[in-house]
Amino acid sequence: QMCIRDRIKADLKILEEKNYRNNFANQFGASFAMVTDLEVKGGTVRIWCDNFDKNHKVAKQWDNAINIVPGAAGSISNKDIDNNIDFIKKSEIFLTQLETPNEVTSYALNRAKETGSVTIFNPAPASDIKESDFKCIDYFTPNETEASFYLDKKVESKTEIEEAAKTFLAKGVKNIVITLGPKGLYFANSDESFFIDVYSLKDKVIDTTGAGDAFNGAFAYALSNNLKIKDALEFSNKVAAISTTKAGAANS
Numbered sequence: 001q002m003c004i005r006d007r008i009k010a011d012l013k014i015l016e017e018k019n020y021r022n023n024f025a026n027q028f029g030a031s032f033a034m035v036t037d038l039e040v041k042g043g044t045v046r047i048w049c050d051n052f053d054k055n056h057k058v059a060k061q062w063d064n065a066i067n068i069v070p071g072a073a074g075s076i077s078n079k080d081i082d083n084n085i086d087f088i089k090k091s092e093i094f095l096t097q098l099e100t101p102n103e104v105t106s107y108a109l110n111r112a113k114e115t116g117s118v119t120i121f122n123p124a125p126a127s128d129i130k131e132s133d134f135k136c137i138d139y140f141t142p143n144e145t146e147a148s149f150y151l152d153k154k155v156e157s158k159t160e161i162e163e164a165a166k167t168f169l170a171k172g173v174k175n176i177v178i179t180l181g182p183k184g185l186y187f188a189n190s191d192e193s194f195f196i197d198v199y200s201l202k203d204k205v206i207d208t209t210g211a212g213d214a215f216n217g218a219f220a221y222a223l224s225n226n227l228k229i230k231d232a233l234e235f236s237n238k239v240a241a242i243s244t245t246k247a248g249a250a251n252s
Contacts (some may be wrong), residue, residue, distance in 0.1 A: 134174030
């Protein structure tokens with residue numbers, strides 16, 4: 001969505017042009033499975049970046065906060081999901097997040113699970129999730145802040161991260177991946193658990209915006225190519241890290 005919004009300046013009318021659709025699909029390997037209301041504008045994202053330490057010097061590692069006006073994403077309905085259920089049925093991986101209405105995200109997640117898709121749920125931006133929906137999640141990928149939101153407790157130290165993962169597994173999540181920014185990530189399921197350090201970059205970090213999106217997209221790609229879980233996570237970790245070496249979400 002970010003990539004589309006940036007390229008077409010938040011105006012979906014341009015999608016009426018067949019040549020644009022074809023060029024976009026060829027460049028990004030994407031397909032336009034569902035374009036319904038061409039009068040609806042794309043979303044708007046306002047990003048605050050904090051890259052200064054307590055001495056007001058540029059920090060080596062830094063964070064961002066994002067305020068989202070969902071636009072077209074906020075207009076998706078359960079009917080849209082039903083009208084395109086064949087597309088979901090043909091999909092090996094179903095990846096979703098929370099920029100769409102919560103009730104629609106829940107409905108789509110459940111329908112995807114019913115069709116046999118492997119489900120990846122990136123809970124960003126953090127908002128309410130039905131307790132029953134956790135049982136439909138094969139891979140849950142919150143960051144520390146999002147994990148803390150759902151458990152209503154601090155998730156920062158090694159012990160807190162490990163305990164948080166156990167709690168999500170107890171809720172019914174099959175696999176939990178807590179992304180830790182400059183500290184890498186933590187993975188756990190009923191059989192194994194491990195930390196993976198952040199990928200060491202030769203280039204300096206320019207902008208962390210969109211790193212989570214890059215991670216989840218890369219993770220879905222890795223799983224669809226049958227990589228073993230640790231290999232898939234290491235690949236995704238590298239992609240997310242490399243994405244921070246360019247400014248902006250779409251460009252990275």
